[in-house]
Amino acid sequence: MVNNYEGDIPNSDYQGLCEVMVEETKGIKIIKENSLFFILLSVVFGIFCTVCLYKSLSGINIPLLVIVWMFCCMTALNKLEIKIPRISYLYMTAIMLFSISTIFTTSSFSLFFNxxxxxxxxxxxxxRNFYETRNWQLLGFLLDILNMIVQVIANIFTPFSHLAACRKKKVAKESKFKYVIIGLIISIPLVMIVLSLLISADSIFSQMFASIFENINFEDLFGISFVFGIGSIGFYAVLAGFASQQNSDNLINIRKGEPVIAITVTSILTLIYLMFSLIQIKYLFIGGVNSLPAGFTYSNYARSGFFQLVFVSIINFGLVLLCISVFKESKVLKALLLIISLCTYVMIASSVYRMLLYVAAYHLTFLRVLVLWFLAVLTVLMTGIIVTIFYEKFNLLRFSLIVVLSFYMVFSYAKPDKIIAEYNISHINRLTYSDVSYMLNNLSYDAAPAISKIDLSKVNMHTESKQTLNSDFQEYFERVKKDYNDRGIRGFNFSSYEANKAVPK
Structure with a gap:
């Protein structure tokens, strides 16, 4: 990896995922020499983190916090004398788009993944700002994430150690400060004894002292302190973690495995997958009802085994990725991996077909939409895997990031809960009480405008169920109004606003 710091920095070999650095990097030296500056910057971020996030995890507060975070990061990078590469602005744009997306949805899933x-x-x-990553592959990138988690945890107490080192430069002030700390520690038990005696000695003083604590919400005090601590200390620890990374030109190269091992494993799997794929093509895609063996109905056959196929497809993706990352190049292995990849396409197609049949019979749910979305992503990622099998210089990491970013961005802004409600309502004559109840209790308020247009007289259910459903509708829209009113300015959300507008008058 090549560091972006100016000047010559000696290279060293990569000797382990969590290797302890003996020699401080230039970044760590700058942070230590300017610890007060970086602590102040961390405190500023901690304050904004507390104001924006405490008891408000969605709304206009999120884009505001993201803007402050990016400002603090750019300020820190400038102080560290790091030249910011142009791709950084692409990452910042993606971050802003995800933060803005939180204003337009109330879906817990979307908020979490945003x-x-x-x-x-x-x-x-x-x-990307601390070291060069353009030639990295996916496995090396994942290993670096694990390494960085360890580095951040290891640097949790770094701001305190840097501050202590800064104080040592001021010997005279240091000695007096030490005595102040000793005095404060000694005073704590003494103050507690004196206060307890005075409170028991005078009832007026006791009431006055009690009234002070009555106005203090210790739950909020603890929560605010916790969020502030996580924000400020975390910001400093992350910077120190990245700055303490090795400056090396060597990528993590683990492609040294004997291909015969992989060939043996993949040969067995290839035979099984070919047999399975032929069955899918014969009975599911081409044959239809008349080609099924005795005892099978087409609908039951098509709807069974969906999640098993999805799981096997994920295993295949991981297996092919592992083989091209760990084992030495082999033409036989490449051919086997290609066959496995093509069989994976058949499994994905089978899974999609089964799910579409299931949706046609039982309507849409969030999980069904999510699985279909995931299979679409997996299909495109498998294409990247196939290219990588035969063209090693193909940057699978960058390709995967672009694919996942693009697909999720569409998923996030599309409001899947609203799409689910609109699709199900378009088939209202086939809806049952449980279908409508699902939309009321399991979908986010993104679906409220669509739900408000449901004509209960067209829903297929008994009179008793319709009376219960009327009550459920009233409770649902009461929750919608409460959610909007409880948000306040920090948590303002366009989806909640639109849902509140859709509440029947």
Whole structure:
């Protein structure tokens, strides 16, 4: 890896995932020499982190916090004398888009993965600024993530050690400060004894002292302190973790395995997959009802085994990736991996077909939409895997990031809960009480505008169920109004606003 710091920095070999650095990097030296500056920057971020996140995890507060974080990061990188590469602005754009997406949805799934995406691309932004990653492959990138987690944990107490080192430069002030700390420690038990005696001695003083603590919400005090600590200390620890990384031109090269091992394993799997794929083509895609063996109905056959196929497809993806990353080049192995990849396409197609039949019979749910989305992503990623099998210089890491980013961005902004509700309502004559109840209790408020248009008279259910459903609708829209009113300014959310507008008057 090539560091972006200016000046010559000696290279060293990569000797382990979590190798302890003996010699401080230039970045760590700058952070230590300017510890007060970086501590102040961390405190500023910690304050904004507390104001934006405490008891408000979705709304306009998220883009605001992201802007502050990026400002603090750019300020820190400038102080560290790091030249910011142009790709950083692409990462910052992605981070902003994910943060803005949180304003337009109330889906817990989307909010969680938006936050995860912000953290992930924040990591990518810092990683690319601290060292060169353009020639990395996917496995080396994943190993570096594990390494960075260890580095950040190892640097949790770094701001305190840097601050202590800074104080040692001021010997005279240091000695007085030490005595102040000793005095404060001694005063704690003494103050507690004196206060307890005075409180028991005078009832007026006792009431006055009690009234002070009555106005203090210790739960909020602890929560605010915790968020501030995580934000400020975490910011400093992340910077120190990245700055302490090795400056090396050597990539992690683990492709030294004997290909015969992989050939043996993949040969067995290839035979099984070919047999399975032929059955799928004969009975599911081409044959239809008349070609099934006795005792099988077409609908039951098509709807069974879906999740097993998805799981096997994921295993195949990981297996092919592992083989091209760990084992030495072999033409036989490449051919076997190609066959496995093509069989994986058949399994994915079978899974999609089975799921579409299931949706046609039982309507859409969030899980079914999510699985179909995931299979689409997996199909494109398998294409990248096939290219990598025959063209080793293909940057699978960059390809995978672009694919996942693009697909998830579409998924996040598309409001899947709203799409689910609209699709199900378009088949209202086939809906049952449980179908409508699912939309009321399992979908986010993104679906509220569509749900408000449901004509209960067209739903297929008994009179008693319709009466229960009327009550459920009233409770649902009461929750919608409460969610909107409880958000306040920090948590303002367009999806919640639109849901509140859709509440029947």
């Amino acid at each position: 936050a995860s995406s912000i953290i992930f691309f924040g990591y990518m932004l810092l990683q």
